[in-house]
Amino acid sequence: MKLVLGLSLTVLALVTLSLLTGPAEVGAGESLRALVFGSDGPLGMVMREIRLPRALLAPLIGAGLGLAGAAMQGYLRNPLADPGLIGVSGSAALGAVLAIQTGIAGSLTLGLPLSALAGALVGVALVLVLAGPGGGALTLILAGIAISALAGALTSLVLNLSPNPYAANEIVFWTMGSLADRSMTHLWLALPLLAVGMALLLSLGRGLDALTLGEDAAAAMGVRPARLRLGLVIGTALVVGAATAVAGSIGFVGLVVPHLLRRATGGRPAPLLWASALGGAAMLTAADIAVRLVLPDRDLKLGVLTALVGAPLFLHLIWRSRGERA
């Protein structure tokens, strides 16, 4: 309880800080007043149209990624699992890349995110068909790896054959992940998908707890393995698909956050779901503030920063837990 409260307060503080971070140099009180009550000048618009969507998307997407990571690790009973394992992020990226390449992204307002969502949908459908209704965890991972590899190869093919160097450039930058210049429309597109996906993943806690004892024992404790897996795949697809559609590929949040919080939640998968959602929200909001403060003039990409911070953090965790699992 203390942990959840602490993390919630951290997220609130970071969201406020995110609202106050930007190139326009305005006082904190004035900015927040303009956000709530509006203002005559451009400040109200800056707060409501530029900073607010960013300050809300970061914690939402971070929460989704952290939660999906915790659920995936709980289901596979492996602390190295990542929500990208089932191939959704790869296929969503392919959808986005196709939208940029064909020009849909430029001609339609939401062409890019919608195309990414379509990619995620195709990817998850293929994974479900490949893994079959009764298969175990292993077939799911293998199907996910196959789809990821295929999506990755097709993305490379698009880049390879791209006649337009600007499109290729745009694709490369998009895949690095960012929340810059997102509008409220992006938020309204992602919010319902993220909400449904997160609700679905949070409902899996009991089954994941039982899985601590193995698939056989869990099945005998009333858990329906096929239903649990379907909930996991669809929940992850909604969350990761929506996140990739509006923010591009953001790695390491789903991998590192559950790792950081596992000890604090006593190792049980169900409380780790809540904690990882809040932890992911805090981590991504902090990272999105950092990209604006570290190199304000160079548009440092969010995904680059999470990987830069996440990878050494992960190495440190591995270093610390060496020898604990014999």
Add this chain to the structure above:
Amino acid sequence: MTLLTLDRISVTRRDRAVLRDITLSVGAGELVGVIGPNGAGKTTLLRTALGLVAHEGHSSLAALPEPARARAAAWLPQTREIAWPVSVETLVGLGRLPHLGPGRRMGAADRVAVDHALDALGLGPLRPRTATRLSGGEQARVLIARALAQDTPLLLADEPIAGLDPEHQIATMTVFATLAAEGRGVIVSLHDLGLAVRHCTRLLVLDHGRLVADGPPREVLTPDLVARVFRVSAHFADTPQGPVFQPLEVLPCPPSP
């Protein structure tokens, strides 16, 4: 009261018959030992009874909806899995999951069941320890306590005493005997025929997927059956401390027909 009924259960895997036409029932107060050589079908029989294996025939447990089944029978698989570094108390508490409504936390009754299970296995001192850091034998006892905490009328355990020291082997069998005396039913598969004879009220002998004997240990473990099914000779004696069964030597293979 009957806790489990199996009616003409058969299991076929890859065109190989694993279980053939097994009919039996287990009532309250019984401690049933399932014995047989490796590959005789002991694990498959227990898993089929629970409905975890596709089968022909009827099992009263498999016919229940999953949540009701989880309150009717607890299952202790042979593979000892503890995926996360949770405390012993938390792990044993997982046995209460089938009794908790959606989103409900453990109540006083659940805590009593957990305490009872921990005490029965003598795990009090290990309570706050991390389950994954315990020795193999200690982990096995923690997992038995988990199954006890489920507090079901019937308990099915697959080789629960394999890998335990003699003290804890006997103590565990005594715990099962106490459960049976309280009016529950316990079905355990095991290889230690000596312990089976001393503690079980009834033995089921499986050989090549068939139920070849079913009855009290003294009537079942005849020299002829032990030679035919297990291919060993054995010494069986009644002593003031109870029955003693000791396998002695491997018998030569009979000439193939």
